[in-house]
Amino acid sequence: MVKVATRGKTAAATRSQKSTATEIFITLRIVMNAKSTKNPLILGIESSCDDTSAAVLRGRRLLSNVIASQQVHVKYGGVIPELASRAHQQNIVPVVDAALREAGIGMGELDAIAFTRGPGLLGSLLVGVSFAKGLSLAHGVPLVEVNHLEGHILSHFIETSGDEDHPDFPFLCLLVSGGHSQIVLVRSPLDMEIIGTTIDDAAGEAFDKCAKILGLPYPGGPHIDRLAQGGNSHAFDFAQPRVGGFDYSFSGLKTSFLYTVRDMSPGFVADHLADLCASLQRAIVETLLYKLIRAAKELGVSEIAAAGGVSANSGLRDALVAEGARRGWRVYLPPLRFTTDNAAMIAAAGLFAFEAGRRSTLDAVPVTRLAK
Ligand code: KG4
Ligand code: ZN
Numbered sequence: 001m002v003k004v005a006t007r008g009k010t011a012a013a014t015r016s017q018k019s020t021a022t023e024i025f026i027t028l029r030i031v032m033n034a035k036s037t038k039n040p041l042i043l044g045i046e047s048s049c050d051d052t053s054a055a056v057l058r059g060r061r062l063l064s065n066v067i068a069s070q071q072v073h074v075k076y077g078g079v080i081p082e083l084a085s086r087a088h089q090q091n092i093v094p095v096v097d098a099a100l101r102e103a104g105i106g107m108g109e110l111d112a113i114a115f116t117r118g119p120g121l122l123g124s125l126l127v128g129v130s131f132a133k134g135l136s137l138a139h140g141v142p143l144v145e146v147n148h149l150e151g152h153i154l155s156h157f158i159e160t161s162g163d164e165d166h167p168d169f170p171f172l173c174l175l176v177s178g179g180h181s182q183i184v185l186v187r188s189p190l191d192m193e194i195i196g197t198t199i200d201d202a203a204g205e206a207f208d209k210c211a212k213i214l215g216l217p218y219p220g221g222p223h224i225d226r227l228a229q230g231g232n233s234h235a236f237d238f239a240q241p242r243v244g245g246f247d248y249s250f251s252g253l254k255t256s257f258l259y260t261v262r263d264m265s266p267g268f269v270a271d272h273l274a275d276l277c278a279s280l281q282r283a284i285v286e287t288l289l290y291k292l293i294r295a296a297k298e299l300g301v302s303e304i305a306a307a308g309g310v311s312a313n314s315g316l317r318d319a320l321v322a323e324g325a326r327r328g329w330r331v332y333l334p335p336l337r338f339t340t341d342n343a344a345m346i347a348a349a350g351l352f353a354f355e356a357g358r359r360s361t362l363d364a365v366p367v368t369r370l371a372k
Helices: 011-033 081-103 122-139 148-157 203-213 221-228 251-262 266-271 273-299 314-327 343-355
Strands: 041-046 051-058 061-069 112-118 143-147 171-176 181-188 191-197 303-307 330-332
Touching (some): 041 081, 041 122, 041 343, 051 081, 051 343, 112 148, 122 143, 143 148, 148 181, 148 303, 148 343, 171 273, 181 273, 203 221, 203 251, 203 273, 221 273, 221 314, 251 273, 266 273, 303 314, 314 330
Parallel strands (some): 112 143, 171 303
Antiparallel strands (some): 041 051, 051 061, 171 181, 181 191
């Protein structure tokens, strides 16, 4: 039996009763609105870094995916967390509204709201998490939290035409983004194990920091990719540190690049820009592939996928296809629009969690780092 003190209540007790009442209210709304559908309608909300995005999926089929990329950071050469969270606050309402309108879906029709709980920047995550909670409360729609990195991996299951080829389980995913470089063994959508990770910089960070050394705009990865296409990838040899197990390290490569460029005259750098980019890209791609090949061999897995912003890199995509042909892998590359941050992947991860019966409560708080 629950005893409720009517006199001398503490502030904490009052708060906890209010939050229990809110939970009961929301649960009632959810039960009343509950729909039994084979293809649930999921709204995804992503705000972990500098892209505000919302998407709607019906089952795995994508109905809309709206992304507002923040330009405010370009002049600073990197993401400024405070500016990012302010821009999310400005963007979130119009972006969610546009995603629902484009999908032709009303809030009341949704089966769940999937949101990125982390990892990411705290102020950025807070905007998406709070907005998702507000929508859930107002419309009685269940909440499902998503790990941003799992979202990148599960972007492989988004369907746009319906004839996409998805990886079979178990598969290995090379997850390469601005903040992470991991090899993940994916046994099922809800059972993933990180078997290798970077011990310092991520691959995307290596691209971005080296691009900055060359005076290229942020984010530098796509600029290096474009310039590399006209360069000689064997013009320079940069250090490719190899650390233990399936882990990665990119800080030595970055330092080796910095020292090489520092000792060149500005004119020489300008004349050899394409060669520098192509050689850097080769070093990053070779480093990534070396461990991936070892992991695939040791684990006996030949279903290989790539995900995350760096999986847009043409050198990496070509190398994965070539390596796959040599080794009998089946290689899965995400469509370019699902490589960088987007809410479609959050909705996809949310769909699997929703179907498995997972739900989040209004107590969910953003987490900047996640254990897995
Ligand atoms: O996954 P993402 O959008 O954000 C994070 O979750 O971090 O990845 C962003 C990263 C940036 O470092 C960006 O430079 C890199 O992906 N990137 C690329 C390319 N497109 C984006 N790096 C190399 N080549 C590209 N074409
Ligand atoms: Zn990301």
